[in-house]
Amino acid sequence: LAGTGRSCGGRWRRGQRRRAASGAMADPASVLDGQATVDKGENSRMASFVGAIAIADLVKSTLGPKGMDKVLQSMSTGNVQITNDGATILKSIHIDNPAAKVLVDMSKTQDDEVGDGTTSVVVLAGELLRQAELLISQRVHPMTIMDGWRMAVGAAREALIASARDNGADQAAFREDLLNIARTTLSSKLLNKDKNKFATLAVDAVLRLKGSTDLNLIQIIKLPGGSLEQSYLEEGFLLEKKIGVGQPKRIENAKILVANTPMDTDKIKIYGSRVKVDSMDKVAEIEEEEKKKMKAKVEKIKSHGINVFINRQLIYNYPEQLFADAGIMAIEHADFDGVERLSSVTGAELVSTFDHPELVTVGEAELIEEIMIGEQKLIRFSGVKSGSACSIVLRGASTHVLDEAERSLHDALAVLSQTVKETRVTLGGGCAEMLMANAVDKLVPQTEGKKALAIEAFAKALRELPTTLADNGGYDSAELVQQLRVAHHNGESTKGINMDEGILGDMNELGIFESFKLKEHVLLAAAEASEVILRVDSIVKSAPRQREGY
Secondary structure (H helix, E strand, O other), X not given: OHHHHHHHHHHHHHHHHHHHHHHHHHOHHHHOOOOOEEEEHHHHHHHHHHHHHHHHHHHHOOOOOOOOOEEEEXXXXXXXXXXXXXXXXXXXXXXXXXXXXXXXXXXXHHHHHOOOOHHHHHHHHHHHHHHHHHHHHOOOOHHHHHHHHHHHHHHHHHHHHHHOEEOOOOHXXXXXHHHHHHHHHHHOOHHHHHHHHHHHHHHHHHHHOOOOOOHHHEEEEEEEEOOHHHOEEEEOEXXXXXXXXXXXXXXXXXXXXXXXXXXXXXXXXXXXXXXXXXXXXXXXXXXXXHHHHHHXXXXXXXXXXXXXXXXXXXXXXXXXXXXXXXXXXXXXXXXHHHHHHHHHHHOOOOEOOOOOHHHOOOEEEEEEEEEEEOOEEEEEEEEEOOOOOEEEEEEEOOHHHHHHHHHHHHHHHHHHHHHHHOOEEEEOOOHHXXXXXXXXXXXXXXXXOOHHHHHHHHHHHHHHHHHHHHHHOOOOHHHHHHHHHHHHHOOOOOEEEEOOOOEEEEHHHHOOEEEHHHHHHHHHXXXXXXXXXXXXXXXXXXXXXXOOOO
């Protein structure tokens, strides 16, 4: 019996050790660094939902024509930005939550791809996750929710495509569509008061691109002073530099050489070396040799048959004098953006060496002259080789106003340039969202199981966008959205919210249109980002890297 007891005791202890070992293997935290953390199950999902919803709530109040602005202040430099642009707000704040970073990246992608809708896409993703949180609390599995959402996205996209119209073949009607899109985009920006003027500026600038999406050909110049209504479109190219002393201020039929070369490259500047001379005559000889080498470089530049020389770097006094004697206009210290833009606008090749003039392509312009805008001198290039180039001059009371005006105008230009490629347009004012929500609602009775709950939740999230629009305008959102829902149910599919009067209105008559590509991208991007966050069941935070000596 004693032996049997010892045998049983041994088996019990071995079983305990095996169970302890298997338990250690089952817990990931036990094999990670001591400073690493693992959040699993409900905790990780809650952290993801809370972070993403908080980001959506942060920018929600900026949505729509009645949206409010945010003041962004840097704690290190003290710089202040005033904006209601969702992408600008999100990329300016430090975020530690991984799910929130997914929404921030999605907003940046929306900004890069379409240019506008950065707030809408974040708000829609946040509302989807809010609905998902409620479904999970009702014991609906995340995979079931995602299956229902995919069905809802398909129905919503079909409804959006069916509601879109295309006037790409009719130039006059398409131009009017572009003007309406520009006005709708600018309605939620600082330029709302002068949206008709700036919409015309933006459309004229984009149509000059003739289908190109290269916005580098549209230069935006900000000049403090005056008011926003004094802004205008300048055909050609403006360079914020001054012409050299004693050089011609006006040149017709310009042949332009654009370069990035050091004009003092032949000076003796070997750091750490010394040159000893026994008289001032030797110093004069060294200086004379330097001048000869600089003159030889100038002669090589002149051999290109040009009358305008633009350099990224400094030109210095002696070469500038040589250019002036030859009747060549020399412009120095044009920044990198200016040089690259000038190169593409004038058709000039950007060069650094001048030994083979026959291989270099020089730029052309009908007229180059110095002009004054306000109290600032600029150089205007007219009749450039790339006729699509133009400059928009913004005037404003302060740099903060000009910065926000530039962001607003850039959004409009980006949306319009994409609409020129994808010419379909759809209705704004919450109309498109309600159309999609109704299409998704019709799918609910046809779906069995818990997927129907997810589809219904997707429709609720879509209706939150017109709800937020009404809330930001100070209107009764519950009343307006229900009226809008009834109107669409009765076949009035062009109805939306008239944000000027706080009532329902016909979006066709009011001219409130948005780009089809923008709406489609908002729908797909928000659904995909929400799905990515919904898939998360664990958050593993790695240990910080140890630095030697600390």
